[in-house]
Amino acid sequence: MAISIKKDDCVGCGLCLESCPYPGAIVMESGRAVITDKCVECGACVDSCGTGAIEFEETKRKTGADLEQYKGVWVFVENRKKRIANVALELLGEGRKLAEQLGQELAAVLIGFDVEELAKECFAYGADRVYLVEGHAFANYSTGPYTAAFSQLIEKYKPNIVLFGATHDGRDFAARVAVRIYTGLTADCTELSIDPETGLLCQTRPAFGGNVMATILTPNHRPQMATVRPNVMKRREPDYRRSGEIVRFDAEISDGDLFYRIKEVVEHTAKTVNLEEADIIVSGGRGIGGPEHYHLIEELAEVLGGAAGASRAVVDAGWVPHYRQVGQTGKTVAPKLYIACGISGAIQHLAGMQTSDFIVAINKDPEAPIFKVANIGICADLHKAVPYLTERFKELLK
């Protein structure tokens, strides 16, 4: 028990009982306060005692003084093939705001093989400093080496806040880093702010398919870590005159960190696949009538420079592959424009796209629930409307 009451010093005043938030954790026995096994060692009683009879031994919990050592906002700069992921640029913008509020600096963490040239991009988008980790082990994203390097970097430089994109890779290793260094990680945030009183990071995220929002804190552990949904935060206008300090870091990667071997990397050839990074998504539902009509959706998406999605019904019928599915058991997306074609708007679909900035629905059925969430609704046959839009935008965007 990390909290104990010195019997001889207790005068039985009962002040500690009043201060205790957990019923039954402190009881009076023969005129002396006694801690029971209901105590969760929150420490709320310690300052209540007038005679100093309560001893609180901090175990794994870090004390206030320790937390103060953690300074700065970090952003993991995800990159593949020498291109920085959009979400990382968005996070540099958001991280810049948080860092300025806290009066702390913003650092980008760049991991890869021969990626130093990307540092100038990080500075342009707001970073004051770049931590650069390079090596063959990082040439491809790989769970073990990335976890090891990032954890070592945190242990050495002690950041206050660390942000990752809520991408497949970001979510894959951020969860491991959080466990390794014993800190909190809040998944898939859509809003971040600093509590003006405590200086804590308020991490707001949707849960239960977007029906509930929860604001999460990491009060007693550092760094405060979050993964953030792509397309939600705003990136800054890049300023290529900005520069900063590059700090090289040699991570120690042992054989034990090389968990697995990547035998092959296959990228989809269609341009309209990357739903998570797309500004515009055109999605098709059962109303398209059959797999042979899905090209209508793809063509409009391509003309708009966006991605083509689908509803669960269309995926389950085998008309298009699962990686195109938007919704609860598919992808969660938040593009600037979402055009739902022949999609009725089942709740499981809405869960995946209702945070889009602007929603257009095209459906033959005037009663389709999708119209209840759409900014603009058009009751029409998509087989005529979609090709018409494709032609119009082809002319306009030439």
Next chain:
Amino acid sequence: MEIIVCIKQVPDTTEVKIDPEKGTLIREGVPSIVNPFDEYAVEAALRIKEEMGGKVTVITMGPPQAVEALRKCIAMGADDAVLISDRAFAGSDTWATSYTLAGAIKTLGRFDLILCGKQAIDGDTAQVGPGIAEHLGISQVTYVQRVVSVSDKAIQVERSFEAGYEVIETPLPAVLTIDKAANVPRLPSMMGTMKALRKEIRTLTSGDIDVRPELLGMEGSPTRVKRTFTPQPRKGGRMLQGEMEDMLKELVQILREEKIV
């Protein structure tokens, strides 16, 4: 091949109620199902067992009623199920949950493969699978869209990322998190359902598993829920009227004026 599948019982409805005093979700009284992604994990486990032989054990951490979710998995064909349940686990975040599950897995003994769903549809964190792997110090592959091949010592899978997929070979033991594309889960058979009804399901409490009490539940959890609230429902906008061409012309004009396209 000893396979452990970690599942979660989740509410089946989108109508979520919140305790107005505590600001926490009320899970009682809402119909519950096996998290859909976990069914893909169970199916993947059953297929690997059919190829390699061995045993599939399904575990869940949750309240006593979560045993129903375990029975469903027995009905699908799992050999054994274990409920990990204790008031001491209340308030666990993903750190404490993965720590508890890892402790239970160590207690259960030998394992070659641990399968989880990609994420749960209530919390949507996708953090517990990697957390278990880290607590156990073993390999992980997340977002598995296909199991390519498996041997006694290694497994080859496809892991999806935003623009494609990677073919990865990992040594065993390992944690895999399974995505929907991996398979179509079988329905429980009549025989399986009968077996599930009769099956005695063990419960492990905090005292039975390999964990330190101060790292469990709310106390072991680095995160705290400050508040929960219901977001403003999205309001439907305008239904355009008129002939199709006129409506579409108007749409294009709106999208141009709002600088969306």
